Amino acid sequence: MHLPTTSGTHFGRSPEVDWLHCEVVQTILDIQILAREWEVLHGCIPNASMCAHPEWTIAWWNNFGHRGRGAGRETQPYVLTFRDADRKLVAVIPLYEDQPKSLLKLRRLRSMGYLGRERAYDMTEEPTVLVEPGYEQAVFKCLAGHLRLRLEQGRWDFVAMIGPGSLALDAGGSLESLAVVRSNQRSGSDDVKLPESWEAYRRSLSKSMRENIPYYPRLLTRDGHRWEVRKLDKAQDIPAAVARLAELHKSRAESVRGRQHSNHLHTATQVGFLRDFLVTMAKEESAFIAELLVDGQVVASQAFYGQGETLTLSYSGYDERFYRYSPIFVIHSVVFREALEGGIRRINFLRNIGPWKTRWLAQTGEPMTRMYLVRRGLFSFARYFGHTAWIGFERDVIRRIPVLWGRAQRRLRQTLRESMVREKGPDPVTSTEPAVN
Structure with missing residues (x-):
């Protein structure tokens, strides 16, 4: 398997699946060059998510990819692509690296688009992994080999990915000797x-x-x-x-x-x-x-x-x-x-089924998987638990303050509206509830 550096595009044959070539794209320019092939692949896959479209990835990176730079960390694309023996593009897995300069902070590889924290850069819960039907097992086996190599080298402490339901079974199972593997299935679109x-x-x-x-x-x-x-x-x-x-x-x-x-x-x-x-x-x-x-x-x-x-x-x-x-x-x-x-x-309708969707006869589709890997090792565990402790404090304490303040403001506005209705009578535009939300 190839050894990607910090920029450019790199090719190599996977030892896990010898007819499958793995490619790592690590610059936005190379992603743009790849975009046409990527778009053709997207158009060939039934029910492919728009969040797996190359232009979605490019827009996300151009707006959010720089977020950690200059703050003691470096971020860069880490888009894995896979080609068959005829060099046909059969899969794209858009990821990015978050590499802090401090040895005390967590080194991460994550799916582009969603971090599970409802930050400004959490723009989707949809899987962004794109695999041509029939290639899933081979691609995820090759992916596992690539992750194994990087975990052995100590490149990342933590890996988080969102993909099809078979992702954890085909990729995560072979990595348990190197990492603590956790996965959970969620409803799909x-x-x-x-x-x-x-x-x-x-x-x-x-x-x-x-x-x-x-x-x-x-x-x-x-x-x-x-x-x-x-x-x-x-x-x-x-x-x-x-x-x-x-x-x-x-x-x-x-x-x-x-x-x-x-x-x-x-x-x-x-x-x-x-x-x-x-x-x-x-x-x-x-x-x-x-x-x-x-x-x-x-x-x-x-x-x-x-x-x-x-x-x-x-x-x-x-x-x-x-x-x-x-x-x-x-x-x-x-x-x-x-x-x-x-x-x-x-x-x-995207994911999270609700009454208004079922009224249109929407049904939950194929499940998706969130897979998490924590590299085994004292320093990786220490960085991971330190990071999660801070995230928990930030979520439960710091970020709750504006939420509670906003909730109090909404309740105050509602109280004032009700008071005005009692004094002046109902507004003809807002006085009744709709039958359908």
Whole structure:
């Protein structure tokens, strides 16, 4: 197996699977050179996540990859790719190294995109591992050999990866002599396979859903509002649309109405990441933002990705004043119908099944695996437990302060609204709850 250095692209044959070549890409330039092949592989894999697309990785690295530099640590891409005997690209595993300069701090190899801590750079829980069907066992066996070599060399104390359900079985099992291996399976993406027509899909929904699809548009009209759902799919329109989406996403997170949501776009870097990715994908006619306008004002927004026969939902938000009209539901009703009529046969709602998804008949798909490796050795264990102790203190104490403060502010706003309603009567826009959240 090859020995990657700190930059460039390096090739080598795997001794574990002698017909499979392993490649490590460690610069953003080489990732960009690889992107075309990577995109072809992505397009050949049924139900591949948009978070496994090369442009997603490039946007993530350009916005978040520099986060540790200048703070006593170095970060760099560590993208593992695998080619068959004919040099055909069959798998990509986008990782990155976090190498602190201090010997007391944890040296890590992690999946790009998600660290499990809801930091500013946690932009997905979707697996970013991309493997052509039929190559899984060989690729993960080769991956295990590569990790074994690096663990023997002491390059990392900790490895964290998110991948298909077979990842830990095929890769983690052979590493237990060198590392403590832990894994857990989580539910995969929630999706629905669509029939040939919108009418057939509508008929398959529950009676209440069939009634709600026309109900909320009629309610908007009945209350004297002019409304429309517009689709922004030109690259030049995306930056302004993302800015509006971020504000509405924040409004949804701060709302005291309905289910509590997190704000995943609370930093300029997060917004920049989403903007960069959507602009690139819009140029390829693979992304758009749908907005609900009421009386000329944007009151709800959601980003969508489309590739092949799959439509994937992304970030959304709405103006709390229009909560009673279920604005996101109105967007979905229009977008889903147009998508189905345009040839879409699968809607990917991403993971975490919920009532609003099951109403659209979404079901949980293939499970995913989170695999964690801690290198055996006194210093690696010491660095790992010291790191986790600090993370626990930061999560339970330091990061709880703004959360509690924000919760107190939301409760105060709700109390003031209720007080105003008692004094002046109900606001016609916000006085009732929607039947569908």
